[in-house]
Amino acid sequence: xxxxILVFLFTGFCVAFCPKNSVNNSQGDGCFSVLELATTYARAxxxxxxxxxxxxxxxxxxxxxxxxxxxxxxxxxxxxxADAFWLGGYYDGSTIRWADGSPAxxxxxxxxxxxxxxxVAQLQDGKWRVAAxxxxxxxxxxxxxxxxxxxxxxxxEWFYAKQLKACYKVVGSTNGMTWNEADTACRSAGGILxxxxxxxxxxxxxxxxxxxxxxxxxxxxxxxxGVRTGPNPQDWRxxxxxxxxxxxxxxxxxxxxxGIQNCxxxxxxxxxxxxxxxxxxxxxWDDLQCDANSLNGVCKKxxxx
Ligand SMILES: [Ca+2]
Numbered sequence: 042x043x044x045x046i047l048v049f050l051f052t053g054f055c056v057a058f059c060p061k062n063s064v065n066n067s068q069g070d071g072c073f074s075v076l077e078l079a080t081t082y083a084r085a086x087x088x089x090x091x092x093x094x095x096x097x098x099x100x101x102x103x104x105x106x107x108x109x110x111x112x113x114x115x116x117x118x119x120x121x122x123a124d125a126f127w128l129g130g131y132y133d134g135s136t137i138r139w140a141d142g143s144p145a146x147x148x149x150x151x152x153x154x155x156x157x158x159x160x161v162a163q164l165q166d167g168k169w170r171v172a173a174x175x176x177x178x179x180x181x182x183x184x185x186x187x188x189x190x191x192x193x194x195x196x197x198e199w200f201y202a203k204q205l206k207a208c209y210k211v212v213g214s215t216n217g218m219t220w221n222e223a224d225t226a227c228r229s230a231g232g233i234l235x236x237x238x239x240x241x242x243x244x245x246x247x248x249x250x251x252x253x254x255x256x257x258x259x260x261x262x263x264x265x266x267g268v269r270t271g272p273n274p275q276d277w278r279x280x281x282x283x284x285x286x287x288x289x290x291x292x293x294x295x296x297x298x299x300g301i302q303n304c305x306x307x308x309x310x311x312x313x314x315x316x317x318x319x320x321x322x323x324x325x326w327d328d329l330q331c332d333a334n335s336l337n338g339v340c341k342k343x344x345x346x
Pocket of ligand 1: 296298328
């Protein structure tokens with residue numbers, strides 16, 4: 042059963058992402074951005090580098106049109122006085138040198154271009170000409186996909202729960218960890234201690250928290266992002282802001298033992314056999330003192346898709 046669930050969790054599909062405010066090129070291996078500021082060519086290159094891209098090279102008519110459409114869309118709203126935008130190339134009068142080192146295998150110069158200079162594309166018709174280095178133009182950049190692993194909805198080592206559009210990761214230590222230590226570990230991994238907002242999510246948290254885990258010398262088990270907000274049994278919240286509507290407390294919990302139990306742990310199946318009646322406790326919740334030494338915690342973050 043567990044094997045089947047993990048196979049399901051790991052199943053994804055390939056979706057490529059371009060960074061915000063950019064569009065795919067025609068080959069699907071790069072993203073075009075047009076920046077809505079006017080600048081000299083030298084500064085244009087620096088701006089592109091600052092967003093991990095190059096001043097754009099163009100290798101076919103499709104890309105030229107994609108860039109033109111993007112430039113008209115961006116500049117029409119932001120910089121209506123612009124007449125052309127920088128590409129990432131220099132024309133010496135006979136050949137093109139692209140700034141990204143790619144081959145000069147396509148041109149779209151207007152007729153009658155004379156002299157040398159950096160290449161601009163005209164907004165009116167997409168044709169190219171050259172401009173002096175110190176003219177102020179908007180610029181186009183080309184970069185690689187933001188997502189290096191386009192087939193993964195979650196980062197490496199995170200479990201994908203497709204139906205919840207969420208990624209989960211166990212943080213743990215054989216020496217145990219307090220709630221604060223689990224909280225810190227989740228945040229440094231880019232997530233947050235998980236909320237549990239449905240029976241399905243509770244099942245997933247239990248599955249993940251017990252995979253290859255044994256209690257050993259650690260007395261308590263799995264931290265979540267539940268924290269007490271007041272003295273009453275219903276006074277709880279999830280630190281990720283999810284509504285605290287679903288609950289599945291163990292028998293007699295939350296009991297606020299000694300008046301210091303302010304953090305929410307799950308009795309997972311590694312406690313099997315520890316109770317008089319396992320069904321009253323296993324996969325259910327307990328309030329626990331936050332400095333208790335627990336085996337692990339489950340972190341969550343939103344999946345990319
Ligand atoms: Ca308790």
